[in-house]
Amino acid sequence: MKKAIPSPVRGPADHEVRNQIVAAATEHFSRYGYEKTTVSDLAKAIGFSKAYIYKFFESKQAIGEMICANCLSQIETEVRAAVAEAELPPEKLRRMFKVFTQASLRLFFQDRKLYEIAASAATEQWQAARAYEERVQQLLQEVLQEGRQSGDFERKTPLDETAMAIYLVLRPYLNPLMLQHSFDYTDTAPAHLSSLVLRSLSP
Numbered sequence: 206m207k208k209a210i211p212s213p214v215r216g217p218a219d220h221e222v223r224n225q226i227v228a229a230a231t232e233h234f235s236r237y238g239y240e241k242t243t244v245s246d247l248a249k250a251i252g253f254s255k256a257y258i259y260k261f262f263e264s265k266q267a268i269g270e271m272i273c274a275n276c277l278s279q280i281e282t283e284v285r286a287a288v289a290e291a292e293l294p295p296e297k298l299r300r301m302f303k304v305f306t307q308a309s310l311r312l313f314f315q316d317r318k319l320y321e322i323a324a325s326a327a328t329e330q331w332q333a334a335r336a337y338e339e340r341v342q343q344l345l346q347e348v349l350q351e352g353r354q355s356g357d358f359e360r361k362t363p364l365d366e367t368a369m370a371i372y373l374v375l376r377p378y379l380n381p382l383m384l385q386h387s388f389d390y391t392d393t394a395p396a397h398l399s400s401l402v403l404r405s406l407s408p
Contacts, residue, residue: 223261226251227275230268231319239269239321266331273326274333276319280308281340288344294352295403298371301348302395302402305341306378310391313381323381341379342372349406358406371402 229251234242244265248255262268287304291297313320326334345368352358377383378394387394 219261223271226253226258226261227268227271231272231275234269234272234322235318238318239265239325244268266325269322269325270331270333272319273322273331274336276312276323277333277337280305280312281337281344283308285344288348294348294355294357297348297351298403298406299396299399301344302375302378302399305375306391306395309379309381309384313384320381327380327382338372338379341375342368345371345375352406356408359408367406374398374402 226247230247233247233250237246242265244258245255247265247268248258251258258268262271284301284304287300288297291300313323325331346364349358349364349367349371353360353364375398377387378391384391
């Protein structure tokens with residue numbers, strides 16, 4: 206078993222190298238695929254030694270996690286911006302369904318190779334995927350709470366239970382493995398499902 210070597214405090218230069226590795230890995234995975242690429246392949250493509258890459262990332266999955274987290278962060282940023290533009294809670298909820306679906310489709314299907322990373326994250330329940338799902342549920346709770354305060358939504362059902370139920374309705378359009386099986390309904394599902402959910406939330 207290798208003896209752990211204490212890592213020095215990471216400075217701006219190290220941060221830049223990490224970003225450089227992630228950028229190069231994103232491009233490499235896009236071309237050759239995540240599953241078929243090894244850290245050795247990546248090292249050769251970037252011009253770094255394999256050992257040098259391991260100074261910054263403990264495994265290929267760690268690099269994939271960073272790429273996945275970046276993609277999911279883009280989706281979340283887009284959804285939060287759309288929600289912030291809406292004044293009323295019901296419209297905020299409609300926008301969540303619509304923009305989550307649109308953004309997920311764009312990021313997960315515009316590049317089939319990078320889709321492999323998202324699929325691996327969902328299948329193996331990577332931390333990046335779990336954290337993303339938790340933030341989606343938190344955003345739902347925020348919108349629901351606002352709707353309860355404004356009188357637009359019912360208040361009898363526990364907030365966390367309501368948020369989880371809505372999340373489960375939305376999940377087929379968030380999760381890349383499920384999204385590919387829901388592809389035929391992505392044009393109409395956001396409007397139909399959000400309308401159904403909003404009827405169930407009526408006071």
